[in-house]
Amino acid sequence: MIERVADGDERNDAPEDKASERHKAAFGKKTIALVYDFDGTLSPRPMQDYAFLPQIGIDPEEFWKESNAIARREGADGLISYMRLMYQKAKAAGVRIDRADLVAQGKHVELFPGVEEWFDEIDGYVKVRSETHGIALRHYVVSAGLTEIIEGTRIYKRFHNVFASEYWFDAYDLPYPKRVITDTGKTQYLFRINKGIEDLGQGINEHMDEGQRPIPFANMIYFGDGDTDVPSMAVMRKNGGHAIAVHTPGKSRRKCVELFKAGRCDFFAPADYRRGSDLFKRTCLLLDRVLADIRVQEEVWRLSRELR
Template identity: 30%
Template sequence: MATELFTRNIISCIWDFDKTLIPGYMQAPLFRRYGVDEAVFWHEVNTLAERYRQRGYNVSGESVYLNHLLTYVRAGVMEGLDNRTLRECGREIVFYPGLPGFFDELRAFVRSRPEYAKHEITLEHYVVSTGIAEMVRGSAIAPVVDGIWGCEFIENPLPPGFLQQPEFAIEDKMEISQVGSIIDNTIKTRALFEINKGTNKNPAIDVNAQIKPEDRRIPFQNMIYIADGPSDVPCFSVVKSNGGRTYGVYHPDRPDEFAQNDRLRQSGRIDHYGPADYTPGSATTRWLLLHVQAMCDRIVADREAAVAQRVARPPRHLTAKPEGRKAPRPPEQQSFL
């Protein structure tokens, strides 16, 4: 397939959130605010799928926690929980060392090279999480990312017959009561294709539409997916199998997480792994910088090769040898007589 003259020049780093950008789960500040024992909540969540199965219900083990949060709201344990409160709790999220500054440092690296600037190469960051989108939006990482995928809640859903009712009474009590959207570990791959095709930048492009590879906004080979473990295998597989790079991170003090990442590397799920340390000079920052640079260099090479192949050399003037004039003999054959 011929190289495109205008090679797509956007690189994207796509980040998981929990245990990738932060040491634990983002909901911790929410539980502290309402005095909920975090360990008890997650233990309940981990048993829900089986408990409901015994009662004849099939539920998703990955997203059942959303309904359990709503159960806490309805029971009065988290009375008054709304999206504003979720954003406020997001401000209390503590990130791994080096964040959020490292996101801008990666962008600055791409901007700092004249050869990259010449080809207008840019880098974008995205968060794709099974957590709560409003909490990510309220966190310190939000100003330095280009898009956020996460689970959403609805406050005060519209009642039956709302199409015939022109006005609604203003509700003094805003409280989440329904799940608006779910992102689980499989649906996360949809977000990858939205980034790939540009659906997130142009809503007119349907993620299920057939789009030629050369017409997609960010090719998979320009993507790096960073996450913490086996739950991200679907995304690892999509990115890696399509020519992108995959990187696993682990808590520096958790040998079990280190071993988990090593197994992912041995099974070919990830290209490499390192500690969740985003400070200058760490193994993780060095690897990410190295591969962002490699992607930039490839884009430059592809664009310049395309120009060389497709742009003809301009015509040049030819210098004719004067007629009747002999070429001069070599110095040793010339005579001065």
């Protein structure tokens, strides 16, 4: 390819130089991303069940039953239905809840065993197993749950970024859904992580060569618990990434087995995040594979330099 440079001269980029640049780009991609759903994955129940619904005197089971019925009757999106119904119920109960209230409710959210220690344990594992310098491990949440409540949880600061549904608060009216993350909508945020476009004000539809994407799907592991995670798991697996399905310890693993048999996930395990658990061991196996791939890319890069 002939490229014209600033002084008007022409520069010829030889094919081998282009190949070297591709290897160099691949070698530089040493960020690993662990991406989690929230409800049912990190926490046993929907986050609204722990404080919001009890505060307004609503039985969680009845609330979700009513929300789903409205969505079916009106042909509405289930997430918009629940976000609307939440504040209708609050208004009827004479309870005004703003953003700060929702954040404060996050402290009541229950987490699965070992979740709080998980981040240090996994970070430490990657550090010990890394044979190359510059390996970075990031944790993300991509959830249909509420950003505001997640911000109030004990683990919020452990995430590099949180992509979740969110309200637009107004001083006089009921809050309006600002962002709604549906089952299929979750996949957009996987591509944002992949492309390094985490600013939601920027579009992601413009083509980006694989060589320019900072976090390859091969460096990503998605954690989810059921049907709502199928699109994300499918995108991960189709693009060379990894997925793990989890289920509540001691309860049915049927859905996880279905996902595994359908090829939607690499592994499944109870949602026990403690060191030594099946989930911990299987996550480490996938991390070993990712780290090995990075080492291969490093060796290819070194060899390409020797041939220059």
